[in-house]
Amino acid sequence: xxxxxxxxxxxxxxxxxxxxxxxxxxxxxxxxxxxxxxxxxxxxxxxxxxxxxxxxxxxxxxxxxxxxxxxxxxxxxxxxxxxxxxxxxxxxxxxxxxxxxxxxxxxxxxxxxxxxxxxxxxxxxxxxxxxxxxxxxxxxxxxxxxxxxxxxxxxxxxxxxxxxxxxxxxxxxxxxxxxxxxxxxxxxxxxxxxxxxxxxxxxxxxxxxxxxxxxxxxxxx
Ligand SMILES: C[S@@+](CC[C@H](N)C(=O)[O-])C[C@H]1O[C@@H](n2cnc3c(N)ncnc32)[C@H](O)[C@@H]1O
Numbered sequence: 001x002x003x004x005x006x007x008x009x010x011x012x013x014x015x016x017x018x019x020x021x022x023x024x025x026x027x028x029x030x031x032x033x034x035x036x037x038x039x040x041x042x043x044x045x046x047x048x049x050x051x052x053x054x055x056x057x058x059x060x061x062x063x064x065x066x067x068x069x070x071x072x073x074x075x076x077x078x079x080x081x082x083x084x085x086x087x088x089x090x091x092x093x094x095x096x097x098x099x100x101x102x103x104x105x106x107x108x109x110x111x112x113x114x115x116x117x118x119x120x121x122x123x124x125x126x127x128x129x130x131x132x133x134x135x136x137x138x139x140x141x142x143x144x145x146x147x148x149x150x151x152x153x154x155x156x157x158x159x160x161x162x163x164x165x166x167x168x169x170x171x172x173x174x175x176x177x178x179x180x181x182x183x184x185x186x187x188x189x190x191x192x193x194x195x196x197x198x199x200x201x202x203x204x205x206x207x208x209x210x211x212x213x214x215x216x217x218x219x220x221x
Contacts, residue, residue, distance in 0.1 A: 081104075146173055155183065
């Protein structure tokens, strides 16, 4: 169960996890072997078929929840195909459709779908991961994006990534883990005028400080 207090995240961690470097280095040196489920294979196949008929840039919105951000990103990038992915049918079913026609919401496990897309050679122009579950207990490190064995795949999937969270440690860890993979990183406080997601709207209504990490493949990669 995630631990989120009314304002901010409560955790038994006060700084970046002491095991982060060891875990990321281990995942970088080995290939993630988890078998892809038939369900995730079908989700990846659907995305590949959309990409085949599209032709323009591809933008991923992983952990998209109700897909509010997916629709907004699509409206701001009319030439792109924007794919929102979330495992929760309940959240996806609450999507409020927008007029933009250049986006789709796909149900599935992000990690498994990333693996399917990388195996198919897909390269995205941008990858958003907005307010992923923080998994705030110290023992949760391997459930976080950067502690999961799929993390090194993200470098192959998109040149540019953006992670947002209301937990600074999460964003700092993502940045530190990305640097271990050789990416350029930039962490900033985020001030919100027009919330991109429902969680962002809730946090900014509570005047919570939000954080953003942008990463880019360094030219030497
Ligand atoms: C805190 S919510 C944020 C949703 C949305 N990005 C927002 O900001 O409103 C995190 C979302 O990640 C989804 N999620 C968590 N782990 C996932 C996974 N491994 N694969 C796909 N979705 C996942 C959950 O279902 C949930 O909708």
